[in-house]
Amino acid sequence: MSDNSPETPEPAETQPEPVEKPVSSRFAVEKPAPKPKSRRLSLVVAVVVALLVGAGVAAGGLYQSGWRRIPEEKYTMVVILKDGTTQPQKDAIQKVLETLPGHSAVRLVGKADAFAEAKVAYASNPEALAGLKEENMPESFRLTVVERSFDCTPLKPLGGNPVISKMSVVKPYGSASDPGADILC
Template sequence: MQLTYVFSELGNGLKRNVSMSIAVIVTIFVSLTLVGMGLLLNAQAQKAEEYWGSKLQITVFLCNQNSTTANCLNGEVTGPQKDEIEKVLETHPEVASWRLQSKQEAYQKWKSAYVSNDETEQRVYESIKASDMQESYWVQLKNPEKFMGIKSQVSGLEGVNTVRDLREVLKPIYFWMNVMKWGAIGIAGFLVVAAVLQVGNTIRLAAFARRREIGIMRLVGASSLYIQLPFLMESLVAAFIGVALAGGALVAFMYFVIYERLRPTSNIVAWIDWADGVWALGWIALIGLLLTLVPTLVMTRKYLKV
């Protein structure tokens, strides 16, 4: 097989179809970038679930003088009521451990969390005292997925104002992460289809432009692989450039967003790392190869029959 001819036809083919080749590369680049982002978001959601899963607690807020729920009709929680709550926490099979947070501890946490430069808000905050806060039990679970038993039992006890499950706080985060993940993958799916169609159309036009050459090669006994190889090489070049651009975009996202912005400034979750980035790069390289080679092989078998 004369490789000189193959590379010569590769150069000629790229020159003939330069606009179509650019369109294929751009489509592959955008679609694979979105696929990669979807994979990274999926990895991030899994890491967040694993990280928060070991830390998820329920918080039992006790009645204070301002509570108005049905369990707080007598006002501030009493000593016997707290003893009864602690007895349930000690004996319940879903509870691994628990601790009592005092009003002063709650007040200090509140002060550190609610900081404002607005003078009106500052005056409101200054009027709040430690005695206005609620005592609370912070309950660590043996299994983060099993909490309904202890939650329902303590919710009905006298002296319990509310029971907060951290899943209610995290639910919007999980929701929007899933929306972004499936949105990126959905859009990428449409673009992958567009890329496949563009590759097929490029091969069809290239085969039509070279139909006389292909006919002559058939007459002199050239093999199908010898005729197909320039078309396959064109697709590989487009796939390589598209995958390289998409990979560069993912590397830039990992470095500038994850490692430069999020990791140093936030430790509320375990963030994705370079291992996840390499995993996503491997998948987009495989997908990029398949979405160019498969339609090229299919279309060449159809249009190279002269």
């Protein structure tokens, strides 16, 4: 290609020369560093840690102030039967007693066993033993229930039963501050 026009030199790319600004005050102010993108993540982690620490402190405070799980208590139950109770009646009573939550084995204490226990219990009182005879001792059901509280609801079918002489639920003596109690059902 022959172009007869005189070649003009292309202008060189020139960059403006940096101009230093004169410092007008005694202190030079620098540009702040750009904020890292992980700042949001750091903030989230700090909030989560603060919440966990707060929850731990609150739980520890509640525990120290006495807010604890209620301990299980031991209750002793005795169902005293009238003389002449038939075996089907005893079976029906035992079936109801076995519905109690947290119960031990339900055992039927006969006249001979009741008399032997009475002799041990009243060994220091010969006058009381003088009037006891094996044939006068009642049969009874005995069991132990271990629960946080005693619920009388399962015993409702026994209420008014004509063959039951007495039904007793006792929370035994625990300590000087816990003297035990009879539970009324």
